[in-house]
Amino acid sequence: MVRVIVKSMLYGITVAPLLMASSVAVAMQVPARKTVLVIHGGAGVTRASMTEAEEKSARAALEAALRVGHEVLLAGKPALDAVSAAIVVLEDAPEFNAGRGAVFTHDGRNELDAAIMDGAKRRAGAIAGVQRIKNPITLARAVMEQSPHVMMTGAGAEAFAQSLGMALVEPSYFRTEKRWQQLQKALQAEKDHKTQAKAEAVQYFGTVGAVALDAQGQLAAGTSTGGMTNKRYGRVGDSPIIGAGTYANTRCAVSGTGWGEYYIRAVAAYDICARIEYAGQSAREAGEAVINREIPKAGGDGGAIVLTSDGRFALPFNTEGMYRGWIGADGVPHVAIYKNEKLAEPVP
Numbered sequence: 001m002v003r004v005i006v007k008s009m010l011y012g013i014t015v016a017p018l019l020m021a022s023s024v025a026v027a028m029q030v031p032a033r034k035t036v037l038v039i040h041g042g043a044g045v046t047r048a049s050m051t052e053a054e055e056k057s058a059r060a061a062l063e064a065a066l067r068v069g070h071e072v073l074l075a076g077k078p079a080l081d082a083v084s085a086a087i088v089v090l091e092d093a094p095e096f097n098a099g100r101g102a103v104f105t106h107d108g109r110n111e112l113d114a115a116i117m118d119g120a121k122r123r124a125g126a127i128a129g130v131q132r133i134k135n136p137i138t139l140a141r142a143v144m145e146q147s148p149h150v151m152m153t154g155a156g157a158e159a160f161a162q163s164l165g166m167a168l169v170e171p172s173y174f175r176t177e178k179r180w181q182q183l184q185k186a187l188q189a190e191k192d193h194k195t196q197a198k199a200e201a202v203q204y205f206g207t208v209g210a211v212a213l214d215a216q217g218q219l220a221a222g223t224s225t226g227g228m229t230n231k232r233y234g235r236v237g238d239s240p241i242i243g244a245g246t247y248a249n250t251r252c253a254v255s256g257t258g259w260g261e262y263y264i265r266a267v268a269a270y271d272i273c274a275r276i277e278y279a280g281q282s283a284r285e286a287g288e289a290v291i292n293r294e295i296p297k298a299g300g301d302g303g304a305i306v307l308t309s310d311g312r313f314a315l316p317f318n319t320e321g322m323y324r325g326w327i328g329a330d331g332v333p334h335v336a337i338y339k340n341e342k343l344a345e346p347v348p
């Protein structure tokens with residue numbers, strides 16, 4: 001009996017009245033399922049690159065994003081709304097490589113990519129290479145909801161935004177001094193090593209992402225990024241590619257961060273969900289296999305957040321740190337940055 005109660009509570013159903021139903025008439029209470037929101041702010045963070053003040057504001061921004069997303073879930077709204085709301089907070093925070101604070105391309109521009117996916121309906125929207133969209137995740141969602149397409153790029157995506165009445169910002173809005181200096185460092189390293197390939201060791205990941213499970217048991221995933229420092233020729237990474245950096249279905253939601261070329265070739269987000277769906281792996285097993293085995297085996301690195309429809313989640317990564325956090329039904333935000341920093345585990 002205990003097992004029945006515990007298992008059923010996972011789905012938010014109070015079982016005790018059911019067990020008593022034959023003898024006593026008790027009103028059955030069916031509370032909402034437990035909601036969960038998991039976020040990341042990129043897997044490229046290193047202790048050496050952070051001042052104490054930067055670390056403090058990054059943690060505060062992660063907590064703010066979790067709180068905002070949690071409020072949405074608490075109000076009974078869809079996972080999709082929580083994912084967008086949390087990502088907008090992270091895009092607006094200059095600490096992360098998405099929206100304001102995005103990394104620079106080789107020729108000194110900020111080119112932004114984003115994607116969102118509604119797991120329940122398998123709808124998806126994505127944009128790539130935009131330079132004047134303040135909150136790329138909002139436009140990715142508009143592509144999903146207000147156009148027959150899945151992905152739009154560059155000037156076309158911006159024209160679509162204008163047709164919807166979205167205000168465009170000046171490209172200088174995205175500029176931060178820290179990212180500019182990172183580009184200078186990457187350019188110098190490239191000069192020293194003579195090739196871009198060898199200089200890729202000084203790339204900076206910082207993509208933001210969110211996955212959520214709402215009170216109706218529906219999942220969503222979203223990712224937003226400036227891509228990789230010193231990228232060129234209209235390079236697009238994994239983040240806006242459905243199945244590579246972003247994916248959700250009825251069982252699983254994933255957002256990745258890392259060296260995008262490897263995530264694209266590994267079809268990383270989809271592979272994680274496929275392992276969960278077809279091989280019966282847990283979020284942890286599937287995340288470990290793809291992020292910490294397959295991608296490093298191929299020469300890449302990074303991390304991901306993985307959430308399954310039973311509310312379980314994993315945050316695998318193989319870099320020195322990954323901005324990360326989660327918030328459950330109790331509304332307490334939990335965040336961590338570095339590898340050796342323990343992130344509180346949810347109470348089962």
Ligand code: ASP
Binds near residue numbers: 207225227236239
């Ligand atoms: N995955 C992103 C890209 O390759 C970079 C990141 O995660 O920071 O564009």
